[in-house]
Amino acid sequence: MIAQDEQIRVTLPDGSVREYPKGSTGLDIATKISEGLARNVLAAKVNGVVQDATRPIDEDASVQLLTWNDPEGKATFWHSSAHLLAEALEALYPGVKFGIGPAIETGFYYDVDLGGQPFSQEDFKKVEDKMLELARQKQHYIRKPTSKADAVAYFEEKGDPYKLDLLEGLADGTITFYSQGNFTDLCRGPHIPNTSFIKAAKLMNVAGAYWRGNEKNKQLTRIYAVTYPKQKELDDYLYLLEEAKKRDHRKLGKELELFAFSEKVGAGLPLWLPKGTVLRERLENFLRKAQVRAGYSPVVTPHIGSKQLYVTSGHWEKYGEDSFQPIKTPDPNEEFLLKPMNCPHHCEIYKTKPRSYRDLPLRLAEFGTVYRYEQSGELHGLTRVRGFTQDDAHIFCRPDQVKEEFMKVIDLVLYVFNTLGFSDYSAQISLRDPENKTKYIGSDDLWEKAESAIIEAAAEKGLPTVTELGEAAFYGPKLDFMVRDALGRKWQLGTIQVDYNLPNRFELEYIGADNQKHRPVMIHRAPFGSMERFIAILIENSGGNFPLWLSPEQIAILPISEKYEDYANELFFTLQENDIRGFVDLRDEKIGRKIRDAEVNKVPYMLIVGEKEAAESAVSVRRKGQGDLGSMPVAEFIKTFQAEVKV
Ligand SMILES: [Zn+2]
């Protein structure tokens, strides 16, 4: 028997230690902290293991109470919702058999065998209503350890072959059942305290899925769903999904005529259309200018290199088999490779003359197009392609310059992000696995210096970072940038990477102040990552409403009728002379139609010209998103435009 006054010591996440009666649950602890917290507790993390908030805690422990705001709380909520979905399905489709029902990144699914009963989008509402009806009954999720024999007997009686199959792999003594309402499932948990936390439910999709992912097995029906503790959160989520669909860069890229793919050219090889090329060139020029200011020297290197170059760099050994195969020439002793990266070429540029410590850092920048053979199933719009252009640069520096160079690159990257409207960014610092230092190339001393240089540089620049041990490449530590877009989605962008490997392989040297030969450190960096990927993100972030300076077509001149064509053309040339891009819409269409089409094509400025404008050398201005700005003299419009376009 437990003594009444027996206490356990509980350490909370803030480090405070409190005493509670032995056998207190996570919920009990929450209730003593505040009623509000108790209403929101979904599960408890006890000594690092997530468990039901209703399970007794019998020993001293560290306890974290998990709510909707914790990823593990969310996962528990969604997995518990899978049980609720199963309960609803069992009520509506008697005889349904159940596979597995895990939480996924957003929501959960359950694989079910409906025994041939049809199930489609039209049935979603009925199931959602049933789920909410059951949720309102505040059914408790009750945990019950069960012997294997009893568990087998239960599912034999019920006639559920999938649960019996799952049971085969489980050891006696580890098996638990969970029940809520009339539904019992084989599950190790954990779950939320009761169903009343679930206030909003939506079935998202239905698909086929082979049992245990094996196509020799029966195909089950996979029902995807999502639930929320508030209707408003579900509404917000559905809105974001809709928005994301509208902003899909593959869809907008086609509609706005930015890029295209052709089967004949080859999968994963984007064709940049005239408007997309304007956008891309603006971006390149913007970065080119910023890089010249930051002390980079532009270089240009060929799209191919001799196989020997990549044998030296190690790429051939590592990727040769799985990538584009060598290009032959009439000379049987000659082989070339499409370049998979620009670094080896830049190493050879470094070697074109002797370097002294005073020459360093040497920063070589190139918009270098590279080719990598991605599996066809992996290809996706502009974000996964087989040919792409990196905004690449390699910094060759002394070991004592690594920190300063990192700070400079961080400055450049943040300048790029801020100018392009990405204000929510963070970075990941990837370091060595301290337990396994032998798998890395380069001396301990160099690694320690570089790692602390990166950490200090990020801290001094106020960059929010997470640090991951063991995530560094074998050849050096790195820092990767992440941005969150307008829809809250996270994207990985550019990277800064230290490399001790290539300088060795290419035997790069400089003469130090001591007159001795030393090996430089090489830093790879690409703020955008690649032009393709960055533009995809830019399209999805802006929904195609690019800043004025990037817009492929900044103005559309819309004559009210053909009588004003001459004036419209004259105006076009005047604007062109002032570096303003656009077109004259000479179609025989009503002005309303011309305005609508320009809006659909996301042209920022529409300049409407008729009799009055032609007579007064004026334009009637509409700004996308703002509406009618009234009539103004052409000279005034140019001034307004130029003030806005400056970056
Ligand atoms: Zn479960």
Ligand SMILES: [Zn+2]
């Ligand atoms: Zn590189």
